[in-house]
Amino acid sequence: MTAAANLQSVQPIIRFEGVTKIYGQGAAAMKALKGIDLKINEGEFVAIMGPSGSGKSTSMNILGCLDVPSGGHYYFDNVDVGSLSRDQRALLRRYMLGFVFQGFNLLKRTSALENVELPLVYRNVPAALRRSLGRKALESVGLSNREHHTTSELSGGQQQRVAIARAIVTEPKVLLADEPTGNLDMKTSDEIMNLLTMLNRERGITVLMVTHEPDMAEYADRQIHFLDGLIHQEIATEGARAS
Numbered sequence: 186m187t188a189a190a191n192l193q194s195v196q197p198i199i200r201f202e203g204v205t206k207i208y209g210q211g212a213a214a215m216k217a218l219k220g221i222d223l224k225i226n227e228g229e230f231v232a233i234m235g236p237s238g239s240g241k242s243t244s245m246n247i248l249g250c251l252d253v254p255s256g257g258h259y260y261f262d263n264v265d266v267g268s269l270s271r272d273q274r275a276l277l278r279r280y281m282l283g284f285v286f287q288g289f290n291l292l293k294r295t296s297a298l299e300n301v302e303l304p305l306v307y308r309n310v311p312a313a314l315r316r317s318l319g320r321k322a323l324e325s326v327g328l329s330n331r332e333h334h335t336t337s338e339l340s341g342g343q344q345q346r347v348a349i350a351r352a353i354v355t356e357p358k359v360l361l362a363d364e365p366t367g368n369l370d371m372k373t374s375d376e377i378m379n380l381l382t383m384l385n386r387e388r389g390i391t392v393l394m395v396t397h398e399p400d401m402a403e404y405a406d407r408q409i410h411f412l413d414g415l416i417h418q419e420i421a422t423e424g425a426r427a428s
Contacts, residue, residue, distance in 0.1 A: 199259075200223065200225075203220050203258070204256070204258070206240075206255050219240075220257065223244075228391055230385040230391075232401070234402055239411035239413065242363075245363060284363075286363050289345055290348065296332065296335055298316065300348075301323055305355065319354060328343060341368055342377065349380060360391065360392045362393070363395045367398075
């Protein structure tokens, strides 16, 4: 059963209430978000779509605590993120969120295991425990035999798997994926999407994914389409392409 089928039994982990974002001042002011109301339920897999300049990237930056709204409220697990200090937002980002990027953002000349361990270094986790957790994360993405390989020794799909392992090694509540298949071929993209679907369904990790690719959005339970700083439409897809 997909996460969307259980919406009545779960609570929103993320809420936007009238969220606005304005860049610049006076005549030069640009409204990137024009009053967004949004709910993401715990355990959902949501695809966020829209053309460039639609507001989806601004929304993801706010969701990831990389930016703050100009107006309205962003609630994470019933906490008003706008009431938090910069340091508190950094802790929320570090302990509750995982990030996956289109460009992988792995350290070069560094092993897959060392890349996965990096978020645990920032948490001051002892070295032996870091290695144990890192190996477990790599095993969960099918790369237990690649832990000593450097970035240059891995394919694009393997690099993205390492990036996903790095994102989940801290056991985040929410995984934010920004165009995770943008640099991959179709076969590898499907493998990565099936991996994200598995993490969502078997581990209960809430997944928010920005994508321009309709085929990839079909893996999600729900699609949210942005247009001109507003939510244009929402479509329930029930993970139609998930295997």
